[in-house]
Amino acid sequence: MSEQLxxxxxxxxxxxxxxxxxxxxxxxxxxxxxxxxxVYRIQPRENYERGFPLxxxxxxxxxxxxxxxxxxxxxxxxxxxxxxxxIGAPLILESxxxxxxxxxxxxxxxxxxxxxxxxxxxxxxxxxxVRTPEGLRFQSRQCxxxxxxxxxxxxxxx
Amino acid sequence: xxxxxxxxxxxxxxxxxxxxYENGTSRIxxxxxxxxxxxRKELEAFFYKNHWCYVGLxxxxxxxxxxxxxxxxxxxxxxxRAEDGSVHVFENVxxxxxxxxxxxxxxxxxxxxxxxxxxxxxxxxxxQGVPFIRGVKQDGKVNGGMPPDFKKEEHGxxxxxxxxxxGVVFATFDHAMESFEDFVGEAxxxxxxxxxxxxxxxxLGYNRQRIPGNWKLMQENIKDPYHPGLLHTWFVTxxxxxxxxxxxxxxxxHFRHAAMISTRGNAQAANEVSKVSSFKETMQLHDAxxxxxxxxxxxxxxxxxMTTLFPSVILQQQVNSVSTRHIQPRGNGxxxxxxxxxxxxxxxxxxxxxxxxxxxxxxxxxxxxxxxGEVIELxxxxxxxxxxxxxxxxxxxxxxxxxxxxxxxxxxxxxxxYWRKVMGE
Ligand code: FES
Ligand SMILES: [Fe+2]
Numbered sequence: 001m002s003e004q005l006x007x008x009x010x011x012x013x014x015x016x017x018x019x020x021x022x023x024x025x026x027x028x029x030x031x032x033x034x035x036x037x038x039v040y041r042i043q044p045r046e047n048y049e050r051g052f053p054l055x056x057x058x059x060x061x062x063x064x065x066x067x068x069x070x071x072x073x074x075x076x077x078x079x080x081x082x083x084x085x086x087i088g089a090p091l092i093l094e095s096x097x098x099x100x101x102x103x104x105x106x107x108x109x110x111x112x113x114x115x116x117x118x119x120x121x122x123x124x125x126x127x128x129x130v131r132t133p134e135g136l137r138f139q140s141r142q143c144x145x146x147x148x149x150x151x152x153x154x155x156x157x158x
Numbered sequence: 159x160x161x162x163x164x165x166x167x168x169x170x171x172x173x174x175x176x177x178x179y180e181n182g183t184s185r186i187x188x189x190x191x192x193x194x195x196x197x198r199k200e201l202e203a204f205f206y207k208n209h210w211c212y213v214g215l216x217x218x219x220x221x222x223x224x225x226x227x228x229x230x231x232x233x234x235x236x237x238x239r240a241e242d243g244s245v246h247v248f249e250n251v252x253x254x255x256x257x258x259x260x261x262x263x264x265x266x267x268x269x270x271x272x273x274x275x276x277x278x279x280x281x282x283x284x285x286q287g288v289p290f291i292r293g294v295k296q297d298g299k300v301n302g303g304m305p306p307d308f309k310k311e312e313h314g315x316x317x318x319x320x321x322x323x324x325g326v327v328f329a330t331f332d333h334a335m336e337s338f339e340d341f342v343g344e345a346x347x348x349x350x351x352x353x354x355x356x357x358x359x360x361x362l363g364y365n366r367q368r369i370p371g372n373w374k375l376m377q378e379n380i381k382d383p384y385h386p387g388l389l390h391t392w393f394v395t396x397x398x399x400x401x402x403x404x405x406x407x408x409x410x411x412h413f414r415h416a417a418m419i420s421t422r423g424n425a426q427a428a429n430e431v432s433k434v435s436s437f438k439e440t441m442q443l444h445d446a447x448x449x450x451x452x453x454x455x456x457x458x459x460x461x462x463x464m465t466t467l468f469p470s471v472i473l474q475q476q477v478n479s480v481s482t483r484h485i486q487p488r489g490n491g492x493x494x495x496x497x498x499x500x501x502x503x504x505x506x507x508x509x510x511x512x513x514x515x516x517x518x519x520x521x522x523x524x525x526x527x528x529x530x531g532e533v534i535e536l537x538x539x540x541x542x543x544x545x546x547x548x549x550x551x552x553x554x555x556x557x558x559x560x561x562x563x564x565x566x567x568x569x570x571x572x573x574x575x576y577w578r579k580v581m582g583e
Binding site for chain 2: 042044046047050052053054055056057058059060061062063064066067068070071074075076077078079148149150151152153154155
């Protein structure tokens with residue numbers, strides 16, 4: 001049990017760290033939560049369930065994450081906003097010496113300057129987490145979202 | 159007239175008249191984006207009459223009984239494939255008491271049944287079954303039933319006229335209007351056929367966004383070659399857009415549809431190119447696969463063609479990424495924008511991968527599209543706060559015509575020339 005608890009604790013800490021860095025707009029730290037050869041996808045539930053490969057964003061290396069970070073910082077014009085993640089308890093599906101497969105629900109709230117806070121995007125993370133000497137890192141994070149309509153645009157990572 | 163009459167007259171009168179500078183369209187009154195009543199008139203004039211509107215791709219309903227629910231303007235419609243393989247489009251309003259009976263967005267059916275009183279319709283929208291049509295027998299007498307002169311043939315769903323070309327489905331409530339080909343016109347049809355040249359399409363998936371701005375702003379956005387090199391600095395930073403790219407702008411004879419055709423130039427030093435200040439010659443992608451562009455034979459030269467079919471759809475070819483973008487208005491201040499990305503059935507797996515990778519550039523989070531939605535939202539905010547003011551679209555002059563360069567807002571002026579003609583104002 002204690003090994004399981006340790007894993008559970010480490011995963012929730014990773015999720016908490018993830019929420020902290022993406023809500024703090026620390027994109028460099030966001031990139032570093034992934035291994036080099038990683039997958040990061042934001043995909044509508046519709047595509048996921050119907051087997052359509054298209055994602056709203058689909059990155060297949062840490063380099064692509066860094067390019068997104070650059071895009072957010074330097075090239076993408078957008079109305080400024082805060083985001084706030086609330087991540088539910090992870091369901092650990094599989095845990096081994098090398099990796100952990102788990103899922104958790106999430107909700108992201110968006111607050112634009114001078115505006116009320118609104119529900120921005122809700123869905124489920126489907127994760128493959130690997131154990132590295134530096135601690136747990138994402139090998140793959142898929143954000144499969146229920147939200148049928150994106151309220152205009154998604155700029156920051158979910 | 160007493161005071162109450164005067165107030166009523168004012169409230170009920172048509173929206174205040176538009177003031178067009180020099181009776182042209184180089185200055186667009188903000189009121190065309192802000193008036194709810196004018197918007198309803200637009201729906202009637204552009205979406206429900208005399209225009210072929212986009213409904214989808216045949217590849218979305220490959221099998222008999224497949225259907226897709228979508229919208230034309232603000233009216234919900236269903237596209238289905240009947241037993242004989244033909245494509246049908248009918249309005250999603252039950253012929254009995256009007257319920258919007260189809261709630262799933264896609265699926266496969268033998269028929270459509272309205273849950274309220276179980277009226278059933280064929281895949282072509284014909285009324286088939288009416289419960290208790292002959293009444294109910296009880297104690298030797300027949301209770302109720304439809305009147306003797308009730309004919310099922312007279313109570314089908316509202317059927318639209320359908321046109322398919324190259325695997326794309328358009329429909330219109332207007333059974334008297336010209337053919338799809340005449341509607342699009344030779345010049346723009348050429349670019350339509352280039353993208354939809356008969357090869358079977360393969361659906362890659364959808365993206366859906368709700369943009370809080372007037373629907374015409376999206377048409378304008380894709381008729382505006384002024385902004386890409388300026389707003390979309392990503393394009394410029396990574397060399398995908400240059401002001402000296404070979405380009406052409408072409409319109410149909412009514413100026414309602416247009417194609418922006420551009421061909422990426424060879425690499426030149428930044429200083430030879432443009433005065434676009436954000437060009438960073440030294441900037442490199444960490445992962446160059448975003449721009450792993452492989453020319454395709456069907457391009458026939460141009461590396462990007464953006465086609466606007468007024469009023470309902472934008473057809474995108476940006477290097478290897480192809481999609482349709484469907485405009486579905488929701489009142490004067492908001493519209494849904496539905497992206498259907500696709501490929502071709504004969505694409506090699508690497509090409510499918512490439513199309514998917516390049517789709518990161520487009521859509522509601524895309525490196526060069528997310529900001530379009532943002533500027534549309536903020537434009538609408540500007541209009542709402544100052545409705546008596548006007549936008550200026552005078553780059554390249556005040557007239558309307560095809561050009562062989564991108565330094566012009568002529569397509570926007572053209573669209574409003576058409577708008578004025580149809581709206582009569
Ligand atoms: S409203 Fe559809 S069957 Fe009565
Ligand atoms: Fe744009």
